[in-house]
Structures are given as C-alpha cells and as structure tokens.
Amino acid sequence: MHHYLRAIGFSNLHTQKQLNFILEDAVRHPTSRSILTIGSGVSLVQLYKEYGENLGISIIGEYDDDNELITEHYFPYFLGSSTKWEEGILIESHTDKEAYSGVSESYQFGIPLIFYLINISDYVRTKWSNEYNFSLNHVSYSGLSIDGKVILGVDKDEEQLKQEQKGQNKRKHLIAAAKNGDTEAIENLTLDDIDLYSSISKRAKSEDLYSIVDSSLIPYGINSEQYSLIGSIHDIHLLQNTITQETMYQLLVNVNETPVDILINTRDLTGEPAIGRRFKGTVWMQGNVVFP
Incomplete structure (x- = not known):
C-alpha cells in the first residue's frame, strides 16, 4: 500500500481489499485518461481519478486484447498551483516500472532538485x-506530507529583507557562473560557504536553530524524491476527500524563493x-512539467 495515500485523505485504508475497491473505482470511473501507442501492439494508459480539488490517484498500465486494463502501478498525486521557470529540467526513467523522476537545475538551492x-x-x-x-x-x-508541524516565522525588517534578496541574487549569479566553469565564482562560493558556516556556528551558541535557518530543503532518507523542508506559509486552503470526507491542508510554502504546494492530512499536522x-x-x- 502506498505510503502517501493518507496525505490525500485515505488514512483509514488498512487492507488490500479496501485498496482494491478504491483502485477498481478509479479504473471504472476515471476523471480523465490518456492512451498512447508506443510500439507494435504496445500501449501506455494513464488514468486520473480525482478525489478532491487537484488531488487523487493516477494509475499506469496497458489494455490487453480483451480491452481490460492491466495495472502496472499507481500513485497518489497533488497538482501545484504555481508554475516556476527553471534553468533546465531533465527527465530520468525508473528501472523497475514506467515511472519517471524530474531533475531541476535550481539556482535557488545550489543542488539539483529531484521530483516524481x-x-x-x-x-x-x-x-x-x-x-x-x-x-x-x-x-x-x-x-505530499504525512508528518509536519507549524513553527513560528522569523521577524525581519525591510532592510533585512533587502539584504537577504541581494545576497540570494548574488549567490544565484555565482552558481550560474560556476556551472560554466568560472574558477573565480567557484572560489567565491567556497568562501561564502565558509563564512556562512562560521556565522551559524557563532549564532547557534546563543540562538535557536530555527531563528537562524529561515528555510531549507535537505534530502531525506534513501528515496531521492523525499526531502526535509522548512519554508514560510504564504497561503492556506482546506480541502476535502470526496469519498472519505477527511480534510487536508493545502499550504503554499516558499522555500528559497521556490513556491511548493504541500498537501497534508489535518490529522498529521501539528500546530495551527x-x-x-x-x-x-x-x-x-x-x-x-510543461511539455509542448
């Protein structure tokens, strides 16, 4: 059973029989479907079944000779509300199934951002x-999140915000130059990281860590698409699963100037x-991803 089904409002699915009932409903009554011929007698089918606003289950498979769907795999999904421009996005296939990961060359993070x-x-x-x-x-x-909490924001005046924006713009330009082989930019980034580490080490002796680190995105666990995330909340919506009536928070979170729509079951979020x-x-x- 998929680990993140509870994030879209299916927290009470405990048996394979319960899951099969949901998947069979999705196959019989999909909200939308896409059928592609990708070879001689080979097709790819993607079904979407919505169970709320911009959330649901997607099924990947193919039809057999009797026009019956053979399911390869399924996954819960949630569609983001904001489109972001990235320097470049690569698509990499999974080895075990018809699934893909995207890799964004994001200057905001300084590391590739991997997503499903x-x-x-x-x-x-x-x-x-x-x-x-x-x-x-x-x-x-x-x-999709199944474990989150709300923490206080960091109070900043106008001058601090200006300096922060200036520093972020400078870092983005340095990262872009470093990727093009600029040795001076690489040296400057290294020195900036050393200064940042020194500053954080000094402040950590007398300040709370979360007052120093405003936002962050750190790879989490062995799944390359999972992250430990901290970001400021810019918008909030309460959504409901149309089958279970469970409620979820849609949180528009800003992480290093990158908007991410997070969906979490209200049962799994600590704090208001x-x-x-x-x-x-x-x-x-x-x-x-936007394709032509």
Missing part, C-alpha cells in the same frame, strides 16, 4: 513523437497554520 513526474503520459507522448529536442523549463512543484508562520516536515516532492 506526475504527467507521465505527456512525457512519453513527447518522447515517442520525436519532439523531445528542446529544453524543458517550466514546472509546478507540489509535495497561518500566513507568516512556517511549515516544517518531510515531503515527497512531485512535479507537473
């Missing part, structure tokens, strides 16, 4: 139609979310 690709059929269609000779740059990020406060938790990153 939601719109698999769009990518496969593009690849098999020989249209995949262009750069991918637009993606909507989202994250409010704009200006921060979300801290583990998330399974997903992305809906």
